Amino acid sequence: MEELVGGREGVIYKRGDIVVRPLNAWSSTVHLLLNHYHAQGLTECPTCLGVEGDTELLSYVKGDAYNYPLTGAIASETALITAAKLLRKLHDASTSFLSKHHTDSLTWMLPARQPQEVICHGDYSPYNVALNGKTVVGVFDFDTAHPAPRVWDIAYAVYCWAPFKTDKIDALGTLIEQSERAKQFCDAYGATKQDRTVLVDTMVARLTTLVRFMHDEANAGNAQFKANIEDGHHLSYLADIDYLKRNQETITARLLA
Ligand SMILES: Nc1ncnc2c1ncn2[C@@H]1O[C@H](COP(=O)(O)OP(=O)(O)O)[C@@H](O)[C@H]1O
Ligand SMILES: [Mg+2]
Structure with missing residues:
Protein backbone atom coordinates (compact mmCIF):
# COMPACT_ATOMS: atom_id res chain seq x y z
CA MET A 1 0.00 0.00 0.00
CA GLU A 2 1.22 3.48 -0.87
CA GLU A 3 0.89 6.17 1.81
CA LEU A 4 -0.94 9.32 0.67
CA VAL A 5 0.54 12.57 1.95
CA GLY A 6 -1.03 15.98 2.52
CA GLY A 7 -3.12 14.99 5.55
CA ARG A 8 -2.44 13.06 8.75
CA GLU A 9 0.72 10.96 8.69
CA GLY A 10 0.63 7.17 8.55
CA VAL A 11 -3.14 6.65 8.34
CA ILE A 12 -4.26 7.36 4.74
CA TYR A 13 -3.23 4.80 2.10
CA LYS A 14 -3.86 3.95 -1.56
CA ARG A 15 -4.39 0.33 -2.58
CA GLY A 16 -4.78 0.15 -6.35
CA ASP A 17 -7.54 2.67 -7.07
CA ILE A 18 -8.91 2.50 -3.52
CA VAL A 19 -8.20 4.97 -0.71
CA VAL A 20 -8.08 3.43 2.78
CA ARG A 21 -8.83 5.88 5.62
CA PRO A 22 -9.66 5.53 9.34
CA LEU A 23 -13.35 4.93 10.10
CA ASN A 24 -14.99 7.36 12.53
CA ALA A 25 -18.31 7.69 14.37
CA TRP A 26 -19.53 10.08 11.63
CA SER A 27 -18.26 8.04 8.63
CA SER A 28 -21.66 6.50 7.81
CA THR A 29 -23.09 10.03 7.52
CA VAL A 30 -20.23 11.03 5.22
CA HIS A 31 -20.83 7.90 3.09
CA LEU A 32 -24.50 8.81 2.78
CA LEU A 33 -23.49 12.31 1.69
CA LEU A 34 -20.89 11.13 -0.84
CA ASN A 35 -23.36 8.72 -2.40
CA HIS A 36 -25.95 11.52 -2.51
CA TYR A 37 -23.54 13.76 -4.45
CA HIS A 38 -22.91 11.00 -7.00
CA ALA A 39 -26.65 10.34 -7.36
CA GLN A 40 -26.99 14.08 -8.13
CA GLY A 41 -24.34 13.75 -10.87
CA LEU A 42 -21.63 15.43 -8.78
CA THR A 43 -18.76 13.05 -9.42
CA GLU A 44 -15.81 15.23 -8.30
CA CYS A 45 -15.85 13.65 -4.82
CA PRO A 46 -15.04 10.05 -3.77
CA THR A 47 -17.68 7.33 -3.47
CA CYS A 48 -17.79 4.93 -0.56
CA LEU A 49 -16.78 1.45 -1.70
CA GLY A 50 -17.25 -0.20 1.67
CA VAL A 51 -15.89 -0.62 5.17
CA GLU A 52 -13.09 -3.01 6.17
CA GLY A 53 -12.49 -3.40 9.92
CA ASP A 54 -11.81 0.05 11.31
CA THR A 55 -11.17 1.60 7.88
CA GLU A 56 -13.35 3.07 5.13
CA LEU A 57 -12.69 2.32 1.46
CA LEU A 58 -13.19 5.28 -0.89
CA SER A 59 -12.73 5.70 -4.62
CA TYR A 60 -9.56 7.55 -5.63
CA VAL A 61 -10.18 11.04 -7.03
CA LYS A 62 -7.75 11.59 -9.92
CA GLY A 63 -5.64 14.73 -10.02
N1 LIG B 1 -10.49 9.87 -2.23
C1 LIG B 1 -9.29 10.38 -2.47
N2 LIG B 1 -8.83 10.48 -3.73
C2 LIG B 1 -7.59 10.95 -3.99
N3 LIG B 1 -6.73 11.33 -3.06
C3 LIG B 1 -7.12 11.27 -1.78
C4 LIG B 1 -8.42 10.81 -1.42
N4 LIG B 1 -8.52 10.87 -0.08
C5 LIG B 1 -7.35 11.35 0.37
N5 LIG B 1 -6.50 11.59 -0.65
C6 LIG B 1 -5.11 12.07 -0.56
O1 LIG B 1 -4.61 11.76 0.71
C7 LIG B 1 -4.30 12.97 1.43
C8 LIG B 1 -4.71 12.81 2.87
O2 LIG B 1 -6.09 12.45 2.93
P1 LIG B 1 -7.17 13.30 3.70
O3 LIG B 1 -8.46 12.60 3.52
O4 LIG B 1 -7.11 14.73 3.28
O5 LIG B 1 -6.64 13.14 5.19
P2 LIG B 1 -6.74 14.06 6.48
O6 LIG B 1 -8.11 13.83 7.00
O7 LIG B 1 -5.68 13.55 7.39
O8 LIG B 1 -6.48 15.48 6.03
C9 LIG B 1 -5.05 14.07 0.71
O9 LIG B 1 -4.41 15.32 0.85
C10 LIG B 1 -5.01 13.58 -0.72
O10 LIG B 1 -3.79 13.90 -1.33
MG1 LIG C 1 -7.04 16.57 4.28
Whole structure:
Protein backbone atom coordinates (compact mmCIF):
# COMPACT_ATOMS: atom_id res chain seq x y z
CA MET A 1 0.00 0.00 0.00
CA GLU A 2 1.22 3.48 -0.87
CA GLU A 3 0.89 6.17 1.81
CA LEU A 4 -0.94 9.32 0.67
CA VAL A 5 0.54 12.57 1.95
CA GLY A 6 -1.03 15.98 2.52
CA GLY A 7 -3.12 14.99 5.55
CA ARG A 8 -2.44 13.06 8.75
CA GLU A 9 0.72 10.96 8.69
CA GLY A 10 0.63 7.17 8.55
CA VAL A 11 -3.14 6.65 8.34
CA ILE A 12 -4.26 7.36 4.74
CA TYR A 13 -3.23 4.80 2.10
CA LYS A 14 -3.86 3.95 -1.56
CA ARG A 15 -4.39 0.33 -2.58
CA GLY A 16 -4.78 0.15 -6.35
CA ASP A 17 -7.54 2.67 -7.07
CA ILE A 18 -8.91 2.50 -3.52
CA VAL A 19 -8.20 4.97 -0.71
CA VAL A 20 -8.08 3.43 2.78
CA ARG A 21 -8.83 5.88 5.62
CA PRO A 22 -9.66 5.53 9.34
CA LEU A 23 -13.35 4.93 10.10
CA ASN A 24 -14.99 7.36 12.53
CA ALA A 25 -18.31 7.69 14.37
CA TRP A 26 -19.53 10.08 11.63
CA SER A 27 -18.26 8.04 8.63
CA SER A 28 -21.66 6.50 7.81
CA THR A 29 -23.09 10.03 7.52
CA VAL A 30 -20.23 11.03 5.22
CA HIS A 31 -20.83 7.90 3.09
CA LEU A 32 -24.50 8.81 2.78
CA LEU A 33 -23.49 12.31 1.69
CA LEU A 34 -20.89 11.13 -0.84
CA ASN A 35 -23.36 8.72 -2.40
CA HIS A 36 -25.95 11.52 -2.51
CA TYR A 37 -23.54 13.76 -4.45
CA HIS A 38 -22.91 11.00 -7.00
CA ALA A 39 -26.65 10.34 -7.36
CA GLN A 40 -26.99 14.08 -8.13
CA GLY A 41 -24.34 13.75 -10.87
CA LEU A 42 -21.63 15.43 -8.78
CA THR A 43 -18.76 13.05 -9.42
CA GLU A 44 -15.81 15.23 -8.30
CA CYS A 45 -15.85 13.65 -4.82
CA PRO A 46 -15.04 10.05 -3.77
CA THR A 47 -17.68 7.33 -3.47
CA CYS A 48 -17.79 4.93 -0.56
CA LEU A 49 -16.78 1.45 -1.70
CA GLY A 50 -17.25 -0.20 1.67
CA VAL A 51 -15.89 -0.62 5.17
CA GLU A 52 -13.09 -3.01 6.17
CA GLY A 53 -12.49 -3.40 9.92
CA ASP A 54 -11.81 0.05 11.31
CA THR A 55 -11.17 1.60 7.88
CA GLU A 56 -13.35 3.07 5.13
CA LEU A 57 -12.69 2.32 1.46
CA LEU A 58 -13.19 5.28 -0.89
CA SER A 59 -12.73 5.70 -4.62
CA TYR A 60 -9.56 7.55 -5.63
CA VAL A 61 -10.18 11.04 -7.03
CA LYS A 62 -7.75 11.59 -9.92
CA GLY A 63 -5.64 14.73 -10.02
CA ASP A 64 -2.66 16.48 -8.47
CA ALA A 65 -2.77 17.22 -4.74
CA TYR A 66 -1.02 20.20 -3.12
CA ASN A 67 -0.33 21.71 0.27
CA TYR A 68 0.94 25.00 1.70
CA PRO A 69 3.06 26.90 0.75
CA LEU A 70 0.86 27.73 -2.26
CA THR A 71 3.14 27.70 -5.29
CA GLY A 72 2.61 26.68 -8.93
CA ALA A 73 -0.80 25.61 -10.25
CA ILE A 74 -2.55 25.70 -6.86
CA ALA A 75 -1.64 29.41 -6.47
CA SER A 76 -3.17 30.32 -9.87
CA GLU A 77 -6.28 32.41 -10.51
CA THR A 78 -7.76 29.46 -12.41
CA ALA A 79 -7.40 27.19 -9.36
CA LEU A 80 -9.00 29.83 -7.13
CA ILE A 81 -11.98 30.37 -9.44
CA THR A 82 -12.59 26.70 -10.24
CA ALA A 83 -12.34 25.87 -6.51
CA ALA A 84 -15.05 28.43 -5.73
CA LYS A 85 -17.26 27.05 -8.52
CA LEU A 86 -16.89 23.51 -7.23
CA LEU A 87 -17.79 24.63 -3.68
CA ARG A 88 -20.96 26.22 -5.10
CA LYS A 89 -21.76 22.94 -6.86
CA LEU A 90 -21.26 20.95 -3.63
CA HIS A 91 -23.51 23.31 -1.70
CA ASP A 92 -26.26 23.33 -4.32
CA ALA A 93 -26.23 19.52 -4.57
CA SER A 94 -26.51 19.24 -0.77
CA THR A 95 -29.86 21.04 -0.40
CA SER A 96 -31.76 17.92 -1.54
CA PHE A 97 -29.78 15.92 1.07
CA LEU A 98 -31.18 18.27 3.72
CA SER A 99 -34.74 17.80 2.52
CA LYS A 100 -34.32 14.01 2.34
CA HIS A 101 -32.63 13.39 5.71
CA HIS A 102 -33.38 14.42 9.26
CA THR A 103 -29.89 15.75 9.98
CA ASP A 104 -30.31 15.81 13.78
CA SER A 105 -30.50 12.02 13.81
CA LEU A 106 -27.21 11.72 11.90
CA THR A 107 -23.76 11.83 13.56
CA TRP A 108 -21.42 14.62 12.42
CA MET A 109 -17.89 15.44 13.58
CA LEU A 110 -18.76 19.14 13.92
CA PRO A 111 -22.04 20.43 15.37
CA ALA A 112 -24.75 21.60 12.96
CA ARG A 113 -25.34 25.36 12.85
CA GLN A 114 -28.54 27.24 12.10
CA PRO A 115 -29.90 27.94 9.60
CA GLN A 116 -29.06 24.60 8.00
CA GLU A 117 -28.87 25.93 4.42
CA VAL A 118 -26.36 23.45 3.00
CA ILE A 119 -23.94 20.74 4.03
CA CYS A 120 -20.64 22.54 4.52
CA HIS A 121 -17.48 20.66 3.54
CA GLY A 122 -15.89 22.10 6.68
CA ASP A 123 -12.27 22.10 5.45
CA TYR A 124 -12.44 23.33 1.85
CA SER A 125 -8.78 24.26 1.59
CA PRO A 126 -6.12 23.93 -1.13
CA TYR A 127 -4.91 20.66 0.47
CA ASN A 128 -8.29 18.96 0.08
CA VAL A 129 -8.81 19.40 -3.68
CA ALA A 130 -7.37 17.69 -6.78
CA LEU A 131 -6.18 19.60 -9.86
CA ASN A 132 -5.85 18.79 -13.55
CA GLY A 133 -3.29 21.39 -14.62
CA LYS A 134 -4.60 24.58 -12.99
CA THR A 135 -8.22 23.45 -12.82
CA VAL A 136 -9.79 22.07 -9.64
CA VAL A 137 -11.43 18.81 -10.70
CA GLY A 138 -11.89 16.97 -7.41
CA VAL A 139 -12.43 17.30 -3.67
CA PHE A 140 -11.86 14.89 -0.78
CA ASP A 141 -11.66 14.69 3.03
CA PHE A 142 -15.32 15.12 4.02
CA ASP A 143 -14.83 14.19 7.71
CA THR A 144 -15.63 17.76 8.78
CA ALA A 145 -18.86 18.00 6.74
CA HIS A 146 -21.81 19.41 8.72
CA PRO A 147 -25.06 21.30 8.11
CA ALA A 148 -24.71 25.09 8.39
CA PRO A 149 -25.26 28.36 6.52
CA ARG A 150 -23.46 28.70 3.15
CA VAL A 151 -21.42 31.65 4.40
CA TRP A 152 -19.97 29.49 7.22
CA ASP A 153 -18.20 27.35 4.58
CA ILE A 154 -17.44 30.25 2.20
CA ALA A 155 -15.73 32.05 5.09
CA TYR A 156 -13.40 29.18 5.95
CA ALA A 157 -12.68 28.50 2.25
CA VAL A 158 -11.83 32.17 1.58
CA TYR A 159 -9.61 32.21 4.68
CA CYS A 160 -7.71 29.21 3.28
CA TRP A 161 -7.62 30.29 -0.37
CA ALA A 162 -6.97 34.07 -0.09
CA PRO A 163 -5.14 33.04 2.15
CA PHE A 164 -5.52 35.28 5.21
CA LYS A 165 -2.74 33.39 6.95
CA THR A 166 0.14 34.99 8.82
CA ASP A 167 2.33 31.91 9.25
CA LYS A 168 5.46 32.27 7.05
CA ILE A 169 4.89 28.94 5.26
CA ASP A 170 1.16 29.45 4.68
CA ALA A 171 1.21 33.16 3.73
CA LEU A 172 0.90 34.37 0.13
CA GLY A 173 0.84 37.92 -1.24
CA THR A 174 0.04 41.27 0.32
CA LEU A 175 -3.18 42.17 2.13
CA ILE A 176 -4.44 43.84 -1.07
CA GLU A 177 -3.66 40.75 -3.16
CA GLN A 178 -5.30 38.49 -0.56
CA SER A 179 -8.40 40.71 -0.52
CA GLU A 180 -8.54 40.62 -4.33
CA ARG A 181 -8.32 36.81 -4.30
CA ALA A 182 -11.06 36.73 -1.65
CA LYS A 183 -13.24 38.87 -3.95
CA GLN A 184 -12.49 36.60 -6.94
CA PHE A 185 -13.51 33.57 -4.86
CA CYS A 186 -16.76 35.28 -3.80
CA ASP A 187 -17.50 36.37 -7.40
CA ALA A 188 -16.93 32.85 -8.78
CA TYR A 189 -19.06 31.30 -6.00
CA GLY A 190 -21.80 33.88 -6.52
CA ALA A 191 -21.68 35.11 -2.92
CA THR A 192 -24.36 37.68 -2.05
CA LYS A 193 -23.78 41.22 -0.79
CA GLN A 194 -24.95 40.02 2.64
CA ASP A 195 -22.40 37.13 2.57
CA ARG A 196 -19.61 39.64 1.76
CA THR A 197 -20.75 42.09 4.44
CA VAL A 198 -20.49 39.45 7.18
CA LEU A 199 -17.56 37.49 5.71
CA VAL A 200 -14.74 38.80 7.93
CA ASP A 201 -16.86 38.43 11.08
CA THR A 202 -17.77 34.90 9.95
CA MET A 203 -14.11 34.03 9.31
CA VAL A 204 -13.29 35.21 12.84
CA ALA A 205 -16.22 33.23 14.30
CA ARG A 206 -15.25 30.12 12.30
CA LEU A 207 -11.63 30.27 13.50
CA THR A 208 -12.68 30.99 17.10
CA THR A 209 -14.96 27.93 16.96
CA LEU A 210 -12.09 25.87 15.52
CA VAL A 211 -9.67 26.86 18.31
CA ARG A 212 -12.34 26.07 20.94
CA PHE A 213 -12.97 22.69 19.27
CA MET A 214 -9.22 21.92 19.32
CA HIS A 215 -9.05 22.67 23.07
CA ASP A 216 -12.22 20.69 23.83
CA GLU A 217 -10.95 17.66 21.89
CA ALA A 218 -7.49 17.85 23.53
CA ASN A 219 -9.07 18.14 27.00
CA ALA A 220 -11.27 15.14 26.22
CA GLY A 221 -8.12 13.09 25.54
CA ASN A 222 -7.94 13.22 21.70
CA ALA A 223 -4.23 12.50 21.07
CA GLN A 224 -4.14 14.19 17.65
CA PHE A 225 -5.53 17.49 18.99
CA LYS A 226 -3.33 17.25 22.11
CA ALA A 227 -0.29 17.06 19.81
CA ASN A 228 -1.63 19.96 17.69
CA ILE A 229 -2.01 22.15 20.77
CA GLU A 230 1.45 21.13 22.06
CA ASP A 231 2.89 22.06 18.64
CA GLY A 232 1.15 25.47 18.91
CA HIS A 233 -1.12 25.06 15.85
CA HIS A 234 -3.87 27.02 17.62
CA LEU A 235 -1.51 30.00 18.00
CA SER A 236 -1.38 30.58 14.24
CA TYR A 237 -5.21 30.61 14.12
CA LEU A 238 -5.23 33.17 16.95
CA ALA A 239 -2.69 35.31 15.05
CA ASP A 240 -4.87 35.06 11.92
CA ILE A 241 -7.97 36.12 13.89
CA ASP A 242 -6.04 39.19 14.99
CA TYR A 243 -4.91 39.87 11.38
CA LEU A 244 -8.50 39.62 10.10
CA LYS A 245 -9.83 41.92 12.83
CA ARG A 246 -7.12 44.53 12.19
CA ASN A 247 -7.80 44.53 8.44
CA GLN A 248 -11.56 44.04 8.44
CA GLU A 249 -12.35 47.39 6.78
CA THR A 250 -9.85 46.98 3.92
CA ILE A 251 -10.94 43.40 3.19
CA THR A 252 -14.68 44.15 3.33
CA ALA A 253 -14.31 47.25 1.12
CA ARG A 254 -12.62 45.11 -1.57
CA LEU A 255 -15.21 42.31 -1.26
CA LEU A 256 -18.03 44.81 -1.85
CA ALA A 257 -16.31 46.85 -4.60
N1 LIG B 1 -10.49 9.87 -2.23
C1 LIG B 1 -9.29 10.38 -2.47
N2 LIG B 1 -8.83 10.48 -3.73
C2 LIG B 1 -7.59 10.95 -3.99
N3 LIG B 1 -6.73 11.33 -3.06
C3 LIG B 1 -7.12 11.27 -1.78
C4 LIG B 1 -8.42 10.81 -1.42
N4 LIG B 1 -8.52 10.87 -0.08
C5 LIG B 1 -7.35 11.35 0.37
N5 LIG B 1 -6.50 11.59 -0.65
C6 LIG B 1 -5.11 12.07 -0.56
O1 LIG B 1 -4.61 11.76 0.71
C7 LIG B 1 -4.30 12.97 1.43
C8 LIG B 1 -4.71 12.81 2.87
O2 LIG B 1 -6.09 12.45 2.93
P1 LIG B 1 -7.17 13.30 3.70
O3 LIG B 1 -8.46 12.60 3.52
O4 LIG B 1 -7.11 14.73 3.28
O5 LIG B 1 -6.64 13.14 5.19
P2 LIG B 1 -6.74 14.06 6.48
O6 LIG B 1 -8.11 13.83 7.00
O7 LIG B 1 -5.68 13.55 7.39
O8 LIG B 1 -6.48 15.48 6.03
C9 LIG B 1 -5.05 14.07 0.71
O9 LIG B 1 -4.41 15.32 0.85
C10 LIG B 1 -5.01 13.58 -0.72
O10 LIG B 1 -3.79 13.90 -1.33
MG1 LIG C 1 -7.04 16.57 4.28
